[in-house]
Amino acid sequence: MGSGKIAAAAPKNRNRQRAGFIAACTIPALVLYAVFVLYPTITVFYTAFFSQTSLGGSSRTFVGFDNFIGVFQNSQFLESLGNQFFLIVVVTIITMVAAMFFAALLTQSNLKEKPFYRTVFFFPNVLAIVVIGTLFVQIYDPTNGLLNAIVSVFTGSESHIAWLGEDRFTILWCVAFAMVWQAIGYYMVMYMSGMDSISPELYEVADLEGMGKFKQFFKITLPLMWEVVRVTLVFFIISTINMSYTFATVMTPENMDVPLTFVYKQAYAGNNYGFGMAATTIMFIISFALALLSNKLTARDD
C-alpha cells in the first residue's frame, strides 16, 4: 500500500479498527454463505454414501459407492441423462450460432433501428422460466395450441398433433426450441459488445482488399472475440442444466425427465435419499467436467 508510512506511524488501535472493519464486512456474509450454500453442497456429497430412507431421518447406514452404482444401473436416470445431453448439445449449438449470426448482422449492417432489435431479442430473457414454460405448453397444446393452428394454415386440414405427448424426440425438440427462444437475446447482446470493441478499421482494410463479409467474419470477427465465446460457452452449459430443470418441471412433468427432476421425484417419493444425492453429485461432477472440457477444447495454442 502507498500509505505504508502513515500506517506505521499511526497508533496500534488504528490497525485493530481496520481488522474489525474487514471482519464486520466479510464475516456475516461468509457465515450465511457457508450455512446456505457450502454446507448443503457438502451434505450432497456426503449423503451420497449413505442409505437413508426418510428426508432428514436419523437412521442411515454407510453403503460406500452402492448409491452411485445404483444410479448408473437405473434406466430412468440414464434416460434422463440422455435427455440432458441432448438439450445441452442442441440448445448450445443452435443458440450460440444464432446469437452470433444476429450479433454479426446487427453490428455489421448499421441499421437505424438496431437498438429496437436488440431490445426485442433480449426481452424473453427477463421473463420467468415458469412463464415461458407455461406459454409454450399452450403453444404446443394439441387442441387449442398456436403451433397446431399454424400447421393447419399450411396444410389446409385441422392439425391436432400432441407435441409434448409420447414421442421422446418430438418432446425434446419442442423443449429445446423454448430454451433457445429464451436464451438467444442474452448471448447476442454479449457477442455484440464483443464485436463493438473490434476496431472498424480492420473491416475497412478487409473491404479494400475485397474480402467478402463471410470471410471477414471467420478471419476477423471470430478470432478477435474468441475469449468471449469461451466464457459464454461455460456459462451456457451451466445455465442449460439449471434451466432445463424448470422447463422440464413445467412443460413435461410426466413424460420427460432431466436428472435433476428425477432427483426431485425420488426425494419426494420417499425413496432412498442417498440415492438422489448420488445422482445430484454425478450432475455436479458432469457440469464441472463439461465446463472444464469446453474450456480446454476451445483453448488456442498461441
Added chain:
Amino acid sequence: MAADAISKKAKHHKTLLKVVTRIVLIAFTVVVLFPILWTVMTSFKTSTEFLTSAWTLPSTLHVQNYVNAWNTGNLGANFINSIIVTALGLCFMLVLAVPLAYVTSRMKFKVRGIVNFVVMAGLFISQTYIAVPVFTMISSFQRYLNEYVIFQDLRLTNNLVIYALICAVSTLPFTVYLLRGYMSGIPKDYEEAAGIDGCGLWATMLRVIVPMSKSALVTVVMFDFMSYWNEFPLAQIFLTDSSVKTLPIGLQNLMETQKFATDWGAMFAGMVIVMLPTIVLYCIVQKRLTQGISMGGLKG
C-alpha cells in the same frame, strides 16, 4: 464510366443486402413477439372464443379473466408474497454483498485470496442442485427448535423472510463478482483523500465508494430483482403453504388446476400478471441492463 457502373452495382448490391438483413431480423422479431402478443390477446378472450379459434381477436375485453386469476386463482395473494420476497431479498443482498465486494476489491488482508476463491466457487452451485438439502437442513433445525417450549410455534420453512435470505445468499457470488469488477476500477486515491479528510472506514465505504458505484449497483439490483421475482426451484420445495406461495408457484398451480377446471382465460391472464412487472421494469431500464451484461460477460 466503367468505374461509375461498378460503384452503382456495388450500391445496388448494398441496398439488396440491407433489405435481406431487414427481412431476417423482422422474421425473428415476429418469432419473439408473437407468442407474447398471442398470450396477451388470449387473456382477454372468453373460454368459448378461445375454443373456437386461436387466431380471432376477442370480441370484447373479457377482464373477468383477470379477476378470476387474481381472486379464485389466488394470484393476488401470491403477488403480494412475491413483492415481499423481492424487496426483502434485495435488502439482504445489498447489506451482505456491498461490504463484501468493497473489502475484497479495495483492501488487502491475509485471507483475501481464499475468500475470493470460496465465493467464486459458488458460481457453479445453483439452487437447482441444493434446494432439497437446504430444505432438509432447515426443517430438521426447525424440528430441533420446536422441542423447546419458547420456540414451539416457530416456523422456519414456509417462512418468507428465511426464503428471501436464502435467495439473497445464493445470488451473492454473482453479485459480488459484478460489483468487485466495477469497484476495483475506481482509483485508490479516493480512499487516501477520504482518510486525510478524517473519514472513518465505514464513511469512506458508504459515502465515497458506494455513491461512485451507483451504476454497478443499479445493474445488480436489476439482475437480482429478476432472479428473486422469477425464482422457482427453491420456492417449489420451500413454500408449500398456500398462504406463502410466490407468483411462479401460483402460476404453476393455476396451470395444473386449469387442466381440470378448463378456465383457460384465467391462466393466460395469470401469465400476463406474472410478466407485467418485469416488462415494466425492462422498459425502464433495458439499456442499462444490456450494458450490464456486457460488463459481466467481458470481465470473465
